[in-house]
Amino acid sequence: MPTNRRKRTRGQQGLDYWKLEQLTEGHSYLLARAGYYPKGALGGCNHWTEDQWEDWRQQVETDWHRYGHQVLAWWYGETEQFTAMFDQYERKRDPNKEPWALREFGLPKE
Secondary structure (H helix, E strand, C coil): CCCCCCCCCCCCCCCCHHHHHHHHHCCCCCCCCCCCCCCCCCCCHHHCCHHHHHHHHHHHHHHHHHHHHHHHHHHCCCCCCCHHHHCCCCCCCCCCCCCHHHHHHCCCCC
C-alpha cells in the first residue's frame, strides 16, 4: 500500500482567539504555546530571556501590520469578522479605547 512520506509543514494559521486577545489586550502570558510564543521558550513568560521577549514582540508586531486593518475594522464595529471568536466576551471590543497593538505599534503598515 502506498505511503505518503512527504514532511508536512504547518503554514501561517492566521489569527486565532489567543493571538487576537494579545493584539487587542497586550497580554504576553497565556498558556504555554498558545498565541504568540517565542522560539526556544520552555516555560511561562516569567522565565523568558530578553531575546525571547524581543522574539515575542516581533511576532506580535508582524501580525499587527499584517492583520491590523481587519482588527481595527472589527474593533470599531465596521465588521463582525472576529465576533464569533469572542462569543463568550460579547463586549470585548470597546470603541472608546484603542487596541493595545495600535497604541504600541501605531497604524498598520500593510
